[in-house]
Amino acid sequence: MPKYTLLLIISCALFLSACTSKPKEDDKTIFSYNEMAGISSLDPAQAINFENIWPVNQLFNGLVQMDDKMNVIPGLAHKFSISENGLVYTFHLRNDVFFHDNPCFEGGRGRKVNAKDFVFSFDRLYDPKVSSATTLLSNIDRTEKTNYKGFEALDDSTFRITLKQPFAAFLSILTMKFFSVIPYEAIDYYKQDFRRNPVGTGPFVFKLWEEGTKLILLRNANYYEVDENNKSLPYLDAVSVSFVRDRETAFMELLGGKFDMLSGADAFNTNEVLDKNGDLKDSYAQKFYLQKQTFLKTDYIGFLIDESIPIVKNSPLRLKAVRQAINYGFDRDKLIKYLRSNVGEPAHAGFIPMGMRSYDTAKVKGYYYSPDKVRELLALAGFPNGKGLPEITMYATDNYKEQVEFIQAQLSENNIKIQVSIEKPTVLKQAVNSCEYTMFKKSWVGDYADEENFMSLFYSKNFSPQGVNYFHYNNPEFDKMYETAQIENDDQKKIELYQKMDQMIIEDAPVIPLYYDQVVRLVHHHVKDLGSNPMNLLNLKTVKKVKETK
Structure with missing residues (x-):
């Protein structure tokens, strides 16, 4: 739908819903963003991904x-x-x-x-x-x-x-x-x-949702929260969400002023917009600002290590030394620099990401690139210089193709042969849940801001398919610490427990932590007070839009 038609719809809706004196149309403040993946539900009970969570957060x-x-x-x-x-x-x-x-x-x-x-x-x-x-x-x-x-x-x-x-x-x-x-x-x-007819208490009220086309939310004039000057929130008159699936088209719409923000490193060409240090290029800095924020998200490669499962019995991945060798066999720093435009931090600590209280590279020591360690560990596992080591298949989705092929190439240089198989997301998810793959690329986003959420992936009572322990990692000592941490109210003791657990995961190597991701948003300068947080929640109740000087 053309930009001006959409603005007309919103303006008419605002006019009809106003219960006080009507401001001039030019004074309307509408925050617009694009959601490439689309929205499946506005019911908070189904807010399982960011596409749904963001609008739900405005409504409830x-x-x-x-x-x-x-x-x-x-x-x-x-x-x-x-x-x-x-x-x-x-x-x-x-x-x-x-x-x-x-x-x-x-x-x-x-x-x-x-x-x-x-x-x-x-x-x-x-x-x-x-x-x-x-x-x-x-x-x-x-x-x-x-x-x-x-x-x-x-x-x-x-x-x-x-x-x-x-x-x-x-x-x-x-x-x-x-x-x-x-x-x-x-x-x-x-x-x-x-x-598709949500009724909540949030700062914005549902007005219109044409699935795959647009979503419109209007200011809740009866919202309970106020700012420090006792002024009612929210400041915006409306929120408009579009569903442009093509990245280049969405980026052109941002440049043209249809969108106020694009979010996520996948939402725009980072090599075009960011310099080699991951900062905004001068040519874009005149019109936009870049938000980069620690994100509670760990990207990783997982191993299925339960030897009671037939495909693991004869797999070299059942051997801890092989898994450790793979962890040492590629350069995380180069992966971040060349494939992610320095968006994210190389995972040189544990599975728990930056932004959590227990994150401390002095207390949890992870992996780094070391061909010498690879040779040492392969020999320990019975595969000197990779001799006799079977080829291993790593499964991933297309959006991680460059990353896994980079890892594949570096491991090959260190005598570890990897075959990459690119699968559809639904196929990969089902296969990993069903223990059909022994090596797979995934990520974990914190559901809530506590280390327990990340360590729950390694608790033996959380085996997939019912739980999230896709590796079928089973360590009684880890389980005991995990259970103790859940009831520990002393913050420092809890942090120390999680650090010990995280180090244990590094040493047992059921996973390869790749990098800790970052929230990345490209925002127009006329947008003010757009908060950013490690949970990547979108909170629009305090956002303001100012007129751009020409």
């Missing part, structure tokens, strides 16, 4: 939220308490929060949020047809002890959650968009179509 709120420094702060709960035994969480709700106006309510006016709404919203997550968050609820105590109610509304403004066992990261989990509040009226009214 939860009990608590994460600030840009990854601190858990109050959300719809103005205060909360945790029992001494760490099992009972009590939340006291604000009394000034209303659901968006919507036909699902009597008279079309949104009503006040109460504790029963949270009981309804959280109970709804147990339905696997509704949400993929069911595993996050496994620690909720729904036994006879709580009268089979893990979630309780003690009164209209008090909500209680009871856990089976203490879990130090629980508040961080509650910042995930799965745990947003929704009204039962909207589910009764829209039923399965709630995914």
Whole structure:
């Protein structure tokens, strides 16, 4: 749809929805961005990827939220308490929060949020047809002890959650968009179509979604949050999301002013826009600024190492020395410099990425490029100079083709023969979950800001396909530390536990940490106060747009 037609639609929508004096059309502030991958649902219960999470974050709120420094702060709960035994969480709700106006309510006016709404919203997550968050609820105590109610509304403004066992990261989990509040009226009214008719409490209200074409959100005039000067948030009048799939077309639209931002290193040609140091080239710096931020994301190559699985029994990857040799067999620094335009940091520590409290290269010592170590380890494994070492197949998706071929070439120089097989994302995901591949390229993005989320990939009770331990790594000592860390409330002790666990993963080598990614955004200078955070959440409630001087 042409740019001006879309702006006309938004302007008309703003005009019709205004309930105070109408500002001039030129004063409208609309933030526009592109989502190449498209959006599949606006139901927070289905906010499983950034494409969905970003708009959902504008539409919904939860009990608590994460600030840009990854601190858990109050959300719809103005205060909360945790029992001494760490099992009972009590939340006291604000009394000034209303659901968006919507036909699902009597008279079309949104009503006040109460504790029963949270009981309804959280109970709804147990339905696997509704949400993929069911595993996050496994620690909720729904036994006879709580009268089979893990979630309780003690009164209209008090909500209680009871856990089976203490879990130090629980508040961080509650910042995930799965745990947003929704009204039962909207589910009764829209039923399965709630995914495209969202009703929440957030700073923006749903207006229009033409799947594959555009999404329009309007300012929520009744939003509860204010700035330090007591001015109502948000500042923007609207948010517009487009779904241009072609990268070059989207980049031209950014240059032409249709978009205010492009996000992600894959969203534009980094070699064109960034210099060899990963900074914005002067030719683009006049019009844009570059946001680069630590991202809680580790890109890695995984190994399936469970010898009870037939394809592992005779695989050289069952041998720790071979896995360690592969870790030493290529240059991570060159990979970042030449293939990623210095976006990201080479993974010379553990699996836990930069940005987490336990990240410390002095405490967790990872791998570096060393042909000498490769030779030493191959000989130890019984393959001197690679003699007798079978060829290994590494599986990846097309967007990582250059990276895995770079690794393949360097390993070949060190007498480790790798065959690369490029698969469709759905095929790779299913095959890895089903233990069909012994070597595969994947990444892990933190679901919440706690090291536990990254270490959960190596816990033996999380074996795939039910869990995320795709390697079938099994180490009782690791498991014991993992379980201890979950209930440890002393931050320093917990950090030390995670550092020991991370070093253990490096030494056992069920994975090859490649690099710690970065959030990268190319933003027009007229956009002000666009926050950036290691969770890569898009928060537009405090964003402003100023007129460009000509």
